[in-house]
Every structure is written in C-alpha cells, then in structure tokens.
Amino acid sequence: MTVYKTTIPATETDANALANLLTETLDPPPAVSISETAGEWALEAYFSELPNRDVFAGVIASFPHHALELVKNLAPLEEEDWVAKTQRGLHPIESGRFFVHGSHDRALGAGRAYAIEIDAGQAFGTAHHGTTRGCLLALDTLAKSLHIGDTLDLGTGSGVLAIAAAKTLRGNVLATDIDPVAIDVARANCADNGVSALVSFVVADGVKHPSIAARAPFGLVIANILAAPLLGLAPSITSVVAPGSYLVLSGILESQAREVGGRYMAQGFRLVQRFPDAEWTTLLMRY
Numbered sequence: 413m414t415v416y417k418t419t420i421p422a423t424e425t426d427a428n429a430l431a432n433l434l435t436e437t438l439d440p441p442p443a444v445s446i447s448e449t450a451g452e453w454a455l456e457a458y459f460s461e462l463p464n465r466d467v468f469a470g471v472i473a474s475f476p477h478h479a480l481e482l483v484k485n486l487a488p489l490e491e492e493d494w495v496a497k498t499q500r501g502l503h504p505i506e507s508g509r510f511f512v513h514g515s516h517d518r519a520l521g522a523g524r525a526y527a528i529e530i531d532a533g534q535a536f537g538t539a540h541h542g543t544t545r546g547c548l549l550a551l552d553t554l555a556k557s558l559h560i561g562d563t564l565d566l567g568t569g570s571g572v573l574a575i576a577a578a579k580t581l582r583g584n585v586l587a588t589d590i591d592p593v594a595i596d597v598a599r600a601n602c603a604d605n606g607v608s609a610l611v612s613f614v615v616a617d618g619v620k621h622p623s624i625a626a627r628a629p630f631g632l633v634i635a636n637i638l639a640a641p642l643l644g645l646a647p648s649i650t651s652v653v654a655p656g657s658y659l660v661l662s663g664i665l666e667s668q669a670r671e672v673g674g675r676y677m678a679q680g681f682r683l684v685q686r687f688p689d690a691e692w693t694t695l696l697m698r699y
Contacts (some may be wrong), residue, residue, distance in 0.1 A: 414462075414488050414489075415458055415459065415460060415488070415489045416458070416459040416461075416463075416486055416488050416489070417456060417457070417458050417459075417461050417486070417487060417488075417489050418456070418457050418459075418485045418486040418487070419454055419455070419485050420454065420455045420485065420618075421452065421453070421454050421556070422453055422454065422455055424446075424453045424521075426450070427446045427453050427454065427455040427595045428446060429648045429690065429691070430455050430533050431444040431446060431455055431457075432542060432690075434457055435541065436541045436543065436544075437593075438463060440459075440460055440461065442457040442459045442460075443457070443458045444456065444457045444458070444552050447688075450642050455673075457589050457697050458489075459486075462486075463486075463686060467695050469536065476679065476680075478575050488634045491585065495533075497658070498599045503517075504517050504520055504521070504550040504559065505545065507524045507545045507548035507549055507552070508542065508548055508549050508551070508552025508553070509552050509555070509580070509652075510526045510527075510528060510548045510551075510552065510576055510591070511524050511526060511527045511528070511635065512527075512528045512529075512530055512548070512572060513527065513528070513529060513530075514529065514530065515529060515531050517577075525579075525581055526576075526580065526607055528572060528575050528576060528579070528607060529604055530570050530571075530572050530575075530601055531652060540636075541633055541663075541692075542689030542691070542692035543636050543663050544572060544636065544662075545571070545661040545687075545689050545691050546687040546688075546689050546693065546694025547573050547576075547634060547636050547660055547694055548572075548573070548576055548658045548663050549568060549687045549694070550661070550662075550685070550687055550694055550696040551577055551580060551581070552580075552669060553574050553582035553685060554581065554620075554632065554658060554660075554695060554696075555581060558649055559581075559582055559583070559631075560581045560582070560631040560658065561580075561631025561657075562583045562584045562585070562586065562627060562631055562632075562634070562668060563578075563581060563583055563584070563585045563586070563628065563629050563631065563632040563633070563634065564585075564588070564619075564624065564627070564628075564630040564633045564634070564652065565577065565585055565586070565587040565634045565635045566588055566618070566619070566633065566635040566636075566637065566645075566649075567588070567589055567590070567635065567636060568587035568589050568595070568598045568613075568632065569589065569594055569597075569598065569636075570594070570597055570598060570601055571597065571598030571599070571601040571602050571611070571657050572601070573634050573636060574587040574593055574598060574602065574607075574611050575601065575602055575605045575607055575611070576666075577632065577634065578602070578607035578610040578611050579605075579607060581631075581632065583610075583631060583632075584610050584611070584612070585607075585610055585611045585612070586611075586612055586613075586614065586623065586624065586627050586630075587611055587612070587613050587614075588613070588614050588615070588621070588624070589615065589616075590615070590616070590617045591615075592615050595613045595614075595615055598613060599611075599613055611629075618645055618648055619645070619648045619649060619651070619652050623694065624652060625652070625664075625674060628652040628653075629651055629652055629654035629657060630652055630655050630657060631653075631654075631656075631657050631658065632657065632658045632659070632660070633652065633657070633659050633660070634650055634660075635649065635659070635660070635661055635662070635663075636660070636662040636663050636694075637662075637663045638663040638664075639663065639664050639665065639668040639671070642663065642664065642672050642675075642681055643671070643672060644673050646675045646678075646679050648678055649676075649678075650679040650680065650681075650699070651678075651682065653699050654699070655699055656699065657698070657699045658684075658693055658697070658698050658699075659676065659681060659696070659697040659698070659699065660694065660695070660697075661673075661676070661694065661695040661697065662692070662693075662694040662695070663692075663695070664689070664692065664694070665692060666688065666691055666692065666693050669686070669693040669695065672695065673695050673697070676697055677697075679699055681697040681698065681699050682697060682698055683695060683696075683697055684696045684697055684698050
C-alpha cells in the first residue's frame with residue numbers, strides 16, 4: 413500500500429488545530445504527529461490513499477495560509493507501516509475521569525478504571541479532537557448523577573464515546589454509524605476495552621431505524637457529528653427521548669452553538685452546561 417505524507421511548518425496552536433481538523437473530517441482520516449525542534453513546530457500527516465486535492469484544501473479552509481503547503485508537500489513514501497509509526501506519536505488524553513491512550517501507551521493506562529485504549533485507524537475518534545474531549549467531560553459530569561438508563565451513540569466512529577458511556581453510566585449502549593467500516597472498528601474497540609456485553613451496534617443514518625425505535629426512549633443521546641446534521645435531526649432525536657433524558661451535542665463550532673442550542677431548546681430541551689475547547693463547543697442538555 414502506498415502511503416502519502418505531507419509536512420507543514422506551523423505554530424504549536426495551528427499544528428494542533430490542523431491535526432484535529434484533518435483527523436476528524438477527512439475520510440479515511442490520516443495518521444498525524446506533531447513535533448518541535450529547536451522551537452520550530454511542524455505537523456506531519458500520513459494518508460492511506462491520495463486525498464482529493466480540492467476537498468483537501470476545502471477541509472482546511474479555516475487555515476488558508478497553510479493550504480498551499482498542505483497540497484504542495486504531499487508526496488508518496490516508500491513502503492513502511494507509517495500508520496503504526498505515527499500512532500506512537502499520539503500522546504494519551506485525560507478528560508475528566510477518562511484516560512484515552514493508544515496501544516503503545518497501554519502500560520500508562522494499567523490500573524486506571526476509566527482507561528480507554530483506542531488506536532488511530534479507519535474510524536474517527538481518538539479523543540485528540542476538542543469535540544471528543546468535550547463529550548468525555550459531559551459524560552464525566554453525567555456519571556456523577558443518578559442512573560441515566562440506556563444510551564444512544566449516534567455516529568459512533570471509533571466507539572470511544574460508547575465505551576466511555578458503558579464504563580460509567582451503568583446502562584446499555586446502542587452505537588450507530590452510517591459507515592459499516594466504522595461499526596466494525598467500534599465493535600473491535602469495545603471488545604478490546606471489555607464492554608462488548610454492554611454495547612450493541614447498527615448501521616444507520618440518523619434515528620430512522622427499527623432497532624433504535626425498539627430501544628427508545630433513551631436516557632441519553634450522544635451526537636458528536638456536525639452542526640448542519642444536528643440542526644436537521646432535532647425533531648427526530650426528540651422523538652427517541654423521554655422527559656428527564658439527557659443529550660450531548662458536539663461537532664459544533666463556538667460560532668454555531670447559539671443556533672444549535674436554540675433549535676433543541678425549541679424542541680423542549682434546556683441547556684445544562686457548555687464545554688468549550690478551543691474553537692469547539694459541546695452542549696449538555698436535558699429534556
């Protein structure tokens with residue numbers, strides 16, 4: 413398999429923001445690493461297939477001064493397990509009680525009740541993105557509450573949030589994704605993290621699926637996707653919860669939070685707490 417690499421000199425802030433955008437919005441996501449040498453920072457991204465250059469440039473449109481370097485520096489590499497190599501550069505993330513790490517840092521997670529092992533791969537979600545970290549903080553907050561009941565994880569990706577919910581909320585989890593590959597990855601990650609008995613899976617777009625209807629109402633719905641689909645899903649998500657149920661919404665830029673929150677308030681939800689992380693915001697709401 414040919415692997416493609418691009419290197420972008422950037423400030424530490426821009427390098428982290430670019431890494432977040434690339435890994436959470438491109439499909440398949442690249443493996444990324446951030447390094448610093450003599451005070452100079454750089455982002456390296458490794459792609460399992462050559463991305464469409466127009467799409468590639470569009471994804472990082474919020475960083476126009478780096479767009480040319482991202483495209484110009486993209487080149488194929490000699491055969492090597494570059495994904496595994498860059499996974500070793502992904503540092504563990506602590507978010508509330510959760511400690512999310514790759515298999516290369518398994519020893520650091522040993523003995524931690526809420527350690528979650530996730531390797532970068534074919535599905536979104538290693539907790540290095542502000543949206544995932546915000547969801548983990550929301551789940552940490554909910555874990556301090558009374559029994560939540562069953563959870564619906566819409567757009568599960570790698571399954572990291574389904575695993576976190578299964579480890580803390582004392583209920584069963586239904587994890588869904590539109591991508592069958594993501595479901596396979598999430599199922600394997602749940603097995604590796606010892607929560608297979610608590611999590612079931614279904615390939616579904618939104619909430620219009622018999623398995624979702626059969627399990628409703630849910631005590632918690634997690635939807636870490638993007639603002640536009642969240643706006644469209646508001647009535648459907650409301651239909652699968654009951655009074656007192658919780659909702660975690662993420663994939664929302666700070667500038668979009670008012671509109672998204674307002675759409676769900678119009679459905680009868682109230683805002684409980686916001687979890688900002690750089691330019692992203694996660695909303696915890698209750699019906």
